[in-house]
Amino acid sequence: MNVSDHGVRPAVLDVKGLSAGWGPMRVIHDLDLTVFAGERIGLVGLNGHGKSTLFQAIAGLTGWQRGSIKLNGEEVGRTRSQGPGRYTHLIVRRGLAFIPQGDEIFHGLTVEEHLDSGAFTKRAWSERGIRKTKILLIFPPLEKLMKTAVGRLSGGERRMVSIGRGLMSDAELFLVDEPSLGLAPKIGKAVVEALMAVELGGSAMVIAEQNVALLEGSVDRIIGMHAGKLKGEASASRAMSAERER
């Protein structure tokens, strides 16, 4: 779609020569990826080919990693052999919203507190009232559940909370890992549609998803991932047909 104007827009994320893994296992092999402002990218690929590990490496959560990761021009990647998660909060504060697979939630906090927890900057914290109302517009079912503990919600509702939490901050880069995983098809579709409705402005969003049909026509680029490397880059429609052939 709007692949042509890459040159004009600043890169939100610039990954060069990234390798990452866990212990003796190397999951990501010398990967390069650039995400430009305003882009919505679909990252497709089978289970176990490194989609989640790529996201975790960007967030500094893998067991080890090396290579350059630039978030808004600032280097956040570093060669690291231990301490998963040690710098994650700093990377997150530079403008990353990571919405992990399997909803890393705080099961005893209410939905409202949960959304509050996503507002970690001073500005977001003081504006949290307005921001919560905006998120309720995206996910209306949460309105009745604001005072309920997240541990009592259904899978779909948890996913909404998890995404809503990511939207509370002023993130420049959204990494959404498998938004439809484990949800009933209809609910999964609704969640993905809500993601597509998020206004990006100067930020960018990368959605990892196995179900390519869900992304069809609504993302700007689709990138395939295979055995720890990026394979091919296509506009949404071409990737669709390629995926069907496989």
Place this chain on the structure above:
Amino acid sequence: MNWGFIITNAITLACIYGTLAIGISVTWSSLGLINMAYGFIFALSGYGAWLASVYIAPNPAVVMVAGILTGAAGGLIVCLLAFIPIHDKPNFQLRALIATLAISLVGNQILLWWFGPRAKSLPRLFGNWNADIFGIVVTSDKLGASLSAIVLLTMILLWMRSSRRGLEIRAMMMNPHAASIVGIGVRRTGIYVMALTGSLAGLASVLLAQTYYVAPFSGITPMIKGLSIALVGGLGSIPGAIIGAIMLGVNEALTSSLLGGQYVLITQFLLIIIVLLIRPRGISGILDKAREA
């Protein structure tokens, strides 16, 4: 049999031990650290309060604030030695257990070496008078101890409910991994948690020193009691810790007047074993309606 005496004793003990238990429970669930140096922080803050009473003024407010501040400082020392350097290393929980145990042993010996084995006593903070509540005579120290523990705990719990920092601590208590994803720094929160729980130990130390003395090893038994209350309550649950504290407080008061003080630990551990046999996750297993994971 003086039931009034037993009840007031039970409540006082529940307040003091509950304070310790909440400290241990919060530390464990947010940092994954079983703070074996809690007894040392307890004894240290007793000495802090004693020094303040001797060198500054034997004023109740001065003594109490000194105890709380020394406790917070003790918590920070433990955090800097046993949490910050090792929290992201493999087997952190075991390492931290050993590290805090080491701090406790070394610290207690330093206290013994510095202040000598003779116990010190703190000035009476709450005066010497009796109140008559519904026909039960309550001495001033018990009333004062219960009230100040309840006031400080309520303040801390309200702070944890309303502020961003408190929300961060609670979030980390539930899922430390997810906490980093929402921009919560484990180390920074660790410093807050340790200072906060240290100050709780300081308060408990000053309050318990109204009945007992300040001695180099005076922290060991309260720590064991606090730890067992935290266990009965279900580690990580504040309501559980409060109920556990009331249970063990009643048990201690009843045992010491029915059987004698030397049997307190026996009945206490029997009670703990029974609770954990029925509810392996402790009392919070009954209270907690949220699904795990």
